[in-house]
Amino acid sequence: MIVIVDYGVGNLGSIVNMLKKVGVKSAASSDPDVIMHADKLILPGIGAFDSGMEKLNERGLVPLLNQLVLTDKVPVLGLCLGLQLMTKRSEEGQLAGLGWFDAETVRYKFGPEQGNLKVPHMGWNTIEIRRPHPLLSELEPESRFYFVHSFYVRCNNPQAVLAETDYGGYFHSVVGEGNIMGAQFHPEKSHKYGMRLLKNYAEKVK
Amino acid sequence: MIKPRVIPCLLLQDQGLVKTVKFKAPKYLGDPINIVRIFNDKEVDELVFLDIKATNENRSPNFDLLRNIGSECFMPLGYGGGIRSMDDVRKLLGIGIEKIILNTSAVENPTLIRSAADYAGSSSVVISIDVKKNIVGKYEVHTRSGRKGTGLDPVRQAVEVEKMGAGEILINSIDRDGMMEGYDLELIRHVSEAVDIPVVACGGAGNIGHLRDAIKLGGASAAAAGSMFVFQGPLRGVLISYPSPQDLKSLLEA
Numbered sequence: 001m002i003v004i005v006d007y008g009v010g011n012l013g014s015i016v017n018m019l020k021k022v023g024v025k026s027a028a029s030s031d032p033d034v035i036m037h038a039d040k041l042i043l044p045g046i047g048a049f050d051s052g053m054e055k056l057n058e059r060g061l062v063p064l065l066n067q068l069v070l071t072d073k074v075p076v077l078g079l080c081l082g083l084q085l086m087t088k089r090s091e092e093g094q095l096a097g098l099g100w101f102d103a104e105t106v107r108y109k110f111g112p113e114q115g116n117l118k119v120p121h122m123g124w125n126t127i128e129i130r131r132p133h134p135l136l137s138e139l140e141p142e143s144r145f146y147f148v149h150s151f152y153v154r155c156n157n158p159q160a161v162l163a164e165t166d167y168g169g170y171f172h173s174v175v176g177e178g179n180i181m182g183a184q185f186h187p188e189k190s191h192k193y194g195m196r197l198l199k200n201y202a203e204k205v206k
Numbered sequence: 207m208i209k210p211r212v213i214p215c216l217l218l219q220d221q222g223l224v225k226t227v228k229f230k231a232p233k234y235l236g237d238p239i240n241i242v243r244i245f246n247d248k249e250v251d252e253l254v255f256l257d258i259k260a261t262n263e264n265r266s267p268n269f270d271l272l273r274n275i276g277s278e279c280f281m282p283l284g285y286g287g288g289i290r291s292m293d294d295v296r297k298l299l300g301i302g303i304e305k306i307i308l309n310t311s312a313v314e315n316p317t318l319i320r321s322a323a324d325y326a327g328s329s330s331v332v333i334s335i336d337v338k339k340n341i342v343g344k345y346e347v348h349t350r351s352g353r354k355g356t357g358l359d360p361v362r363q364a365v366e367v368e369k370m371g372a373g374e375i376l377i378n379s380i381d382r383d384g385m386m387e388g389y390d391l392e393l394i395r396h397v398s399e400a401v402d403i404p405v406v407a408c409g410g411a412g413n414i415g416h417l418r419d420a421i422k423l424g425g426a427s428a429a430a431a432g433s434m435f436v437f438q439g440p441l442r443g444v445l446i447s448y449p450s451p452q453d454l455k456s457l458l459e460a
Contacts, residue, residue: 009300010300011300012272013273013276013277013278017453027398115408120327148304148330150327189279189281189304190281
């Protein structure tokens with residue numbers, strides 16, 4: 001079963017419902033006993049970096065997640081803030097991130113040459129696949145995803161960049177390194193395209 | 207090129223969805239969850255829910271119902287109705303509402319606009335402005351589900367709320383609501399010319415040509431509609447619909 005780590009950020013109902021719609025059983029839980037037995041994990045999230053890390057720490061989930069992800073190599077998919085928390089640090093906060101892969105979370109900085117684009121990057125946008133990956137299989141070229149974020153993930157290992165999105169320049173919108181994966185957008189708010197990605201995660205990622 | 211958004215604007219009354227004419231005579235449409243599921247299948251760009259009774263009943267949003275709606279929505283969701291405090295704003299964002307829509311509060315307690323924008327970012331804060339022409343044909347902003355005239359001019363109000371941190375304006379014509387005869391293009395044009403933030407046209411759409419007019423002639427970034435997406439035929443039978451991708455593409459063509 002896929003366990004969506006419920007650490008008190010946002011409504012996880014749409015992720016559970018979307019997985020259900022593609023025939024995948026999942027549960028949102030903060031219970032270590034449930035999380036421990038997950039076949040795969042989803043780390044969701046909205047809101048600020050430090051507040052997300054504090055909530056994970058308050059629930060005492062960090063050592064367990066480290067064990068599952070780093071030692072037992074259980075697949076994990078970070079979504080939006082969940083992805084950002086998996087990096088080493090963020091320009092949004094003071095606290096250390098989970099540091100599961102070699103990346104930082106940085107803020108958009110736009111000047112006049114990018115037409116003073118608005119932050120947050122909010123709305124439907126497309127992705128350009130850089131590296132084939134089971135997570136991104138069978139996604140049509142016109143696939144669009146819903147983004148809401150002011151910070152983005154910058155991977156130091158180019159091999160980890162699975163897809164990029166153009167917003168005043170390309171940023172890393174889907175990343176993956178071994179059992180650790182993440183997407184900057186909200187698949188659960190991205191109709192059939194998000195459904196495809198979640199289905200791929202459930203069925204094609206080993 | 208950014209594709210103009212087309213947004214079903216749905217009205218909540220008690221536990222059900224209704225559609226009004228000129229903000230009056232609400233007609234029952236059905237259960238909101240069922241209708242959300244239909245709009246999921248039609249892959250709509252965005253959904254807007256407005257609780258048309260919350261403010262006048264002096265109550266907060268129906269968080270339980272909205273949580274259920276948020277769990278079913280596979281697209282971004284905006285909500286307005288009875289939002290009076292930062293506590294309401296935080297709760298709504300927490301249950302999966304992407305956009306907070308303020309109307310009466312934007313007039314009666316405008317500091318909430320700035321607080322909400324500071325907390326959630328301007329893009330998450332939409333100000334809805336309901337407008338009615340008065341007896342001498344002058345546009346006037348109304349609040350409290352259209353019941354209360356404020357004496358404010360809609361263009362000036364739009365400029366004011368933009369300064370206070372609003373990220374989007376939903377401009378709604380009370381006179382055109384439910385008529386399906388087209389938007390008030392003059393009103394939409396005046397507002398979209400006066401502000402830099404996106405303007406969503408609402409009130410009066412009856413066909414796809416109207417949606418195109420709001421974008422092409424009115425200068426709106428998005429077109430919202432109610433009746434057009436929930437009624438079918440001259441007898442206004444309830445049938446949920448949404449333009450096909452081909453029809454939506456025509457919005458871009460001159």
